[in-house]
Amino acid sequence: MERTPWNGGKTPGARDRIVQLLRRRQHTVEALAGEIGVTENAVRAQIALLQREGLVEVQGEVKGARRPAAIYGLRPGADVQFSRAYPVMLSHLVRILGRKLPDAEFRSVMRELGRQMAASGPLPVEDPRERIRAALDFLRLLGSAAEAVEENGRFVITGFGCAIGEAVSADARSCIAMAALLQKLTGLPVSERCGHGDRPSCRFEIRLPGK
Numbered sequence: 415m416e417r418t419p420w421n422g423g424k425t426p427g428a429r430d431r432i433v434q435l436l437r438r439r440q441h442t443v444e445a446l447a448g449e450i451g452v453t454e455n456a457v458r459a460q461i462a463l464l465q466r467e468g469l470v471e472v473q474g475e476v477k478g479a480r481r482p483a484a485i486y487g488l489r490p491g492a493d494v495q496f497s498r499a500y501p502v503m504l505s506h507l508v509r510i511l512g513r514k515l516p517d518a519e520f521r522s523v524m525r526e527l528g529r530q531m532a533a534s535g536p537l538p539v540e541d542p543r544e545r546i547r548a549a550l551d552f553l554r555l556l557g558s559a560a561e562a563v564e565e566n567g568r569f570v571i572t573g574f575g576c577a578i579g580e581a582v583s584a585d586a587r588s589c590i591a592m593a594a595l596l597q598k599l600t601g602l603p604v605s606e607r608c609g610h611g612d613r614p615s616c617r618f619e620i621r622l623p624g625k
Contacts, residue, residue, distance in 0.1 A: 428452055429460045433469070433488075433496065440473055440487040461486055469495065501580040512585035521590055528594025535599050542602060542623055543569075549599035553577065553592075560616060571596070573608075573616030582614040593618055 431450050435441055443461065447454045464470035473487040494500065512520055536548040546569050550562050558577040562569050581588040586608075593606040596618055607617040 428456060429463070432457065432460050432464070436470060436486060436488050437493065437496070440485045442476060442483045442485055444483060446486075468492075504578075505580040505584040508581045508588055509584040512587065517587075520585075520587060524587060524590035525594040528591035528596075529598045531591070532595045532598035535595070538599075538601065542600065545600045545602070546571075546620055549596055552599065553596075558616065564622075567622050569620040569622065571616065571618045571620065576608070576614040576616050579614045582608070582610065586610040586614075589616070592616065596620065 428450055432446055435446060435449055441449070443454050443457045446457045446461075450457070461470060469489060469492045470486055471489045472484045474485040475482040476485060477483075511523065515523065535552045539545055539548065543564075546562060550560060550571060553560050553571070553573075556577050558573050559575055560571055560573040562571045564570075576582055578588055578592065581591075589606050589608045589610075593604045597604040600620055602623070603621045605619040605621075607619055609615040609617065
């Protein structure tokens with residue numbers, strides 16, 4: 415009996431079907447069009463969008479009737495962007511740690527986590543304002559929709575939503591990790607003033623030198 419993959423009752427569009435096929439193996443445009451039942455031009459349009467998103471790349475070519483045909487595949491690491499397991503696993507891990515560890519130890523773990531995350535961030539520069547701007551750009555790369563405003567000798571970073579919302583919902587002390595990340599990247603004192611309601615939102619205050 416033929417097995418039909420379960421997809422929650424949703425009918426995937428051409429883009430999602432292309433991604434599903436490329437997650438299994440590499441394909442040419444012609445092969446994708448044949449599998450999905452759409453025109454090759456429709457596939458090319460979706461492939462172009464996926465390339466701009468950094469999800470798909472050319473990984474070779476095969477001999478065609480008139481000219482070589484490109485073989486497309488997912489870029490290394492692209493699978494992470496399709497997985498919902500990461501935030502679910504993180505939230506459960508944070509909840510377990512929060513329940514099993516004493517408060518001081520949990521906070522220490524979150525600070526160490528933030529410092530480890532900062533290790534993949536930008537290299538430090540001399541000007542503190544430039545360090546703050548670079549740290550803000552790094553937050554955006556991590557998925558944060560944030561902006562910074564300078565006022566009264568400090569920078570206030572406000573997030574519209576939260577890049578680690580699942581973890582914060584599991585334990586509000588998770589914000590300590592993001593504060594530690596900012597402190598490591600900027601080399602400046604950081605105070606966490608985040609909102610912890612139904613939709614967590616980030617807010618960090620960074621004191622400028624001599625202020």
